[in-house]
Amino acid sequence: MRLRHALLSVKNMIKREALPPERRLGKDAVTALVIHSCFQFGASMSGLFLNLYLWRLTQDLAVNALYNLIVFAITPIAFAAGGWIAKKRDRMVTYRIGIVMIALFYLMVIIAQEQVPNFYIWFALFNGIAAGFYWTGYLVLQYDVSTDANRIRFLAMNMVMFNSAGLAGPALAGFVIQRNDGLQGYVIIFTLAFIMFVIAALISFRIPMVKSHHKAYYLKFMGLVMHRNRRWLKALYSFFVLGLFQGLMLFLPNIMLFQAVGREDWVGYLGVFFSSLTVATGYVISRKAQKENVRQYVFLSTTGVVIGAGLLLFGVELWSVVLFMILFSICNPLAINTLTSYYYRLIGSLPLKGQLRIESVVMRELFLNVGRVLSIALLVLFASDLESSIMPVILFVMAVLQYLLVLLIKEKGAEQQTERGKDRS
Numbered sequence: 286m287r288l289r290h291a292l293l294s295v296k297n298m299i300k301r302e303a304l305p306p307e308r309r310l311g312k313d314a315v316t317a318l319v320i321h322s323c324f325q326f327g328a329s330m331s332g333l334f335l336n337l338y339l340w341r342l343t344q345d346l347a348v349n350a351l352y353n354l355i356v357f358a359i360t361p362i363a364f365a366a367g368g369w370i371a372k373k374r375d376r377m378v379t380y381r382i383g384i385v386m387i388a389l390f391y392l393m394v395i396i397a398q399e400q401v402p403n404f405y406i407w408f409a410l411f412n413g414i415a416a417g418f419y420w421t422g423y424l425v426l427q428y429d430v431s432t433d434a435n436r437i438r439f440l441a442m443n444m445v446m447f448n449s450a451g452l453a454g455p456a457l458a459g460f461v462i463q464r465n466d467g468l469q470g471y472v473i474i475f476t477l478a479f480i481m482f483v484i485a486a487l488i489s490f491r492i493p494m495v496k497s498h499h500k501a502y503y504l505k506f507m508g509l510v511m512h513r514n515r516r517w518l519k520a521l522y523s524f525f526v527l528g529l530f531q532g533l534m535l536f537l538p539n540i541m542l543f544q545a546v547g548r549e550d551w552v553g554y555l556g557v558f559f560s561s562l563t564v565a566t567g568y569v570i571s572r573k574a575q576k577e578n579v580r581q582y583v584f585l586s587t588t589g590v591v592i593g594a595g596l597l598l599f600g601v602e603l604w605s606v607v608l609f610m611i612l613f614s615i616c617n618p619l620a621i622n623t624l625t626s627y628y629y630r631l632i633g634s635l636p637l638k639g640q641l642r643i644e645s646v647v648m649r650e651l652f653l654n655v656g657r658v659l660s661i662a663l664l665v666l667f668a669s670d671l672e673s674s675i676m677p678v679i680l681f682v683m684a685v686l687q688y689l690l691v692l693l694i695k696e697k698g699a700e701q702q703t704e705r706g707k708d709r710s
Contacts, residue, residue, distance in 0.1 A: 296503035314430040322450040327481030329454030355409035357657040363417020375494040380422025386415035388482035459553020523693040528656020547602040562614040587687040589616030594684035597677035
């Protein structure tokens with residue numbers, strides 16, 4: 286009887302927690318999450334250690350910075366090309382091309398091995414094009430498989446699964462690399478990543494292509510749209526500001542961690558810990574976040590990141606790097622999820638009733654990557670050495686600039702209330 290009572294209690298609790306139908310995810314949404322998880326498992330093993338691979342081979346932060354600068358500089362061009370293919374054919378065509386190209390990229394890394402630094406510019410160009418195609422397809426797919434009612438939940442679940450897949454990847458990679466002589470462990474990890482990307486490409490065929498008669502590519506008219514829709518333009522500026530900080534965070538933390546601990550396996554284990562914090566944050570967002578609170582969420586997340594970056598000003602030591610990454614892992618998902626959901630809602634308000642979603646994704650990536658390139662260029666010019674005292678200052682300044690996001694985003698209801706207040710006064 287007690288067991289039956291306990292089961293009934295659990296059943297009733299699940300019913301209370303059950304989501305309304307409009308917030309539940311559809312079949313294609315779930316499949317998209319599975320594909321992206323496979324991609325992330327491979328990327329978390331390989332991407333995490335690719336910068337360390339370059340660092341081990343060159344011991345030159347400038348090479349890592351220039352590699353990432355080239356990747357981010359070429360990505361918007363790839364986004365524009367991928368958007369054209371998505372409009373003329375389908376977003377799944379662009380998506381699959383991106384997955385296959387990323388798989389080929391790591392196959393070339395496996396073949397080149399220790400010769401990668403000699404051709405790092407070409408590797409960066411190929412990686413940027415592959416990433417541009419992949420993310421064009423996936424960002425459009427995110428919009429297509431979600432709705433205004435369940436988009437925050439979808440993006441939060443995407444974050445949970447993305448980082449859950451990333452939990453095992455860094456630990457496995459660090460374990461393998463540490464137990465193989467020289468750089469052989471890196472080659473094994475890149476091989477496993479190649480296999481995961483092939484699996485992701487195969488699963489992608491479970492999502493059907495959608496026939497559309499709207500094949501015109503309106504990218505050349507987006508300047509006019511920006512001029513007429515100031516709210517959307519401010520949202521694009523917000524991604525430029527986000528890119529200023531994100532450009533540094535996509536490669537610098539792992540190098541700082543490696544310098545602090547001196548072992549790849551510990552970098553991997555710490556990556557697991559940081560990803561687990563992001564998973565927990567993503568789960569809370571999926572259950573609690575409300576689309577009306579975008580400015581509050583961004584303010585809170587920025588404050589946490591600024592406090593963490595401020596710790597590095599006292600010295601780039603193990604304690605300061607770890608505390609910074611803890612705060613970043615908790616706060617950054619809130620900002621990313623909030624901005625992305627906010628931007629997708631704005632896409633629905635643009636002319637032609639959703640036909641500009643591909644062009645909007647391309648423009649978002651352009652502004653984001655201009656910010657990334659600018660911050661990395663500043664790092665190369667003023668702090669191309671980890672020992673430089675300017676490096677944590679640049680990181681801190683870019684973190685403080687994230688407060689501009691609060692000024693750049695505003696929900697429509699809040700705007701209307703502001704206008705009414707002006708009228709009354």
